[in-house]
Amino acid sequence: MAPGPELDLARLRVRARAAYERGRLRAAIRGAWPVAALALLCLLADAPWTVVLPIATLHAVVVIALVHRGRAPARAVAGGWLAGSLPLLVALASCKVPHACAGGSCSAFCLPACLASAAVGAIALVGHARRRRLDDPASLLAAAVIAGLTACMGCVTIGLASAIAALGGIALVTAPAVLVGARR
Amino acid sequence: MDPAERRAISTWMARLADGDREAFTPLFERLWPVVRSFTARALGHDADADDVAQRAMVSLFARASAYDTHRDGLAWALGIAAWECRTLRRRQQRRRELPQDAAASVRDDATPEHALLEAELAAAFCAITGSLDAEDRRALGLEPDGGPASPALRKRKQRALLRLRAVWSRMHGTGA
Incomplete structure (x- = not known):
């Protein structure tokens, strides 16, 4: 049975392509639910919503864009979340620990804790990327951005310096890997 | 359809599900004749078959990102086409029932x-x-x-x- 003469395949192709992009966008929006969960966790840990919500919004937009685009950067999102959740949790826990004060001087744990946990998270991220063969610079960069945004959500609750420390820790470890990947 | 062609459809489908836009055109060109002939066989009516095949293609590509790469791509595509055929049949059945209901309601009215x-x-x-x-x-x-x-x-x-x-x-x- 031949198709009817009125059938416009070019138009159908355009409709199918638009449906594909819409479907990907819907899937990406659904796939960004961990961002909402992380934001809720931060809010429950008494983080200021004026700080958490803008970062969470930016985080969600980046995740949706990466997942919608697809391929290796989309697969790197999960690794970024895993790497970023360590400094996030450490930062949220640091908020609850009082400063160690003795003899009139106090030492804060939060800043070094954020830096150290971010570096550990970034090492884990590079290991995860190598295991999953995400060694192209774009996917490593995507994972590092997601890890940084995840870490930031927890670290900004204790100050901008902690957030910078978390981002610095991630950049310190992932930057060489990204550069090596780019040179190959 | 030969197994190589079937495997090719699954491969293109997996690539499209991963976000590779370059897989769209080859997949569309392979799937359209298969889906069209499937709906024609299922419905036995040219206009309906065209209509349903088009709907099935749009629906199929809308769900492409949810495709499970372990499944057979052709079976998955024909499953969606079969669902669209069933939807059309149900709609036609409802439409056939409607005039009787309408007549009854007219009688009641x-x-x-x-x-x-x-x-x-x-x-x-x-x-x-x-x-x-x-x-x-x-x-x-x-x-x-x-x-x-x-x-x-x-x-x-x-x-x-x-x-x-x-x-x-x-x-x-x-x-x-």
Whole structure:
């Protein structure tokens, strides 16, 4: 049975392509639910919503864009979340620990804790990327951005310096890997 | 379809699910004839088959990112096409049922109107027969009459009917 003469395949192709992009966008929006969960966790840990919500919004937009685009950067999102959740949790826990004060001087744990946990998270991220063969610079960069945004959500609750420390820790470890990947 | 072609569809489908836009055109070109012939066989009607195949293609590509790469791509695509065929059949069945329902509802709706018309007719009849004298009413059988039918009574009945017709024509302008 031949198709009817009125059938416009070019138009159908355009409709199918638009449906594909819409479907990907819907899937990406659904796939960004961990961002909402992380934001809720931060809010429950008494983080200021004026700080958490803008970062969470930016985080969600980046995740949706990466997942919608697809391929290796989309697969790197999960690794970024895993790497970023360590400094996030450490930062949220640091908020609850009082400063160690003795003899009139106090030492804060939060800043070094954020830096150290971010570096550990970034090492884990590079290991995860190598295991999953995400060694192209774009996917490593995507994972590092997601890890940084995840870490930031927890670290900004204790100050901008902690957030910078978390981002610095991630950049310190992932930057060489990204550069090596780019040179190959 | 040969196994190599089938595997190619699965590969293109997996690439598209991963976000590789370059897989779109080759996949579309491979799937369209298969989906079109499947809907044609399933529905046996050219226009319906075109319509359903187009819907199936749009639906298929809308769900492409949810495709499980371990599954057979062709079976997955034909599953969506089969679902669209079933949807069309259900819609057609519902459409066939609708006129009967509509007729029933018209009958139901017509009943009060019909009853009203009948009541108006009865009232008009009563008004006209009320204007006839008792003898005529008895001759028309509208009042009990114990006596046997006789030629005189039949004559009286005929005259009563003529008078009834005349009154009806005078009041309603049409013959009774």
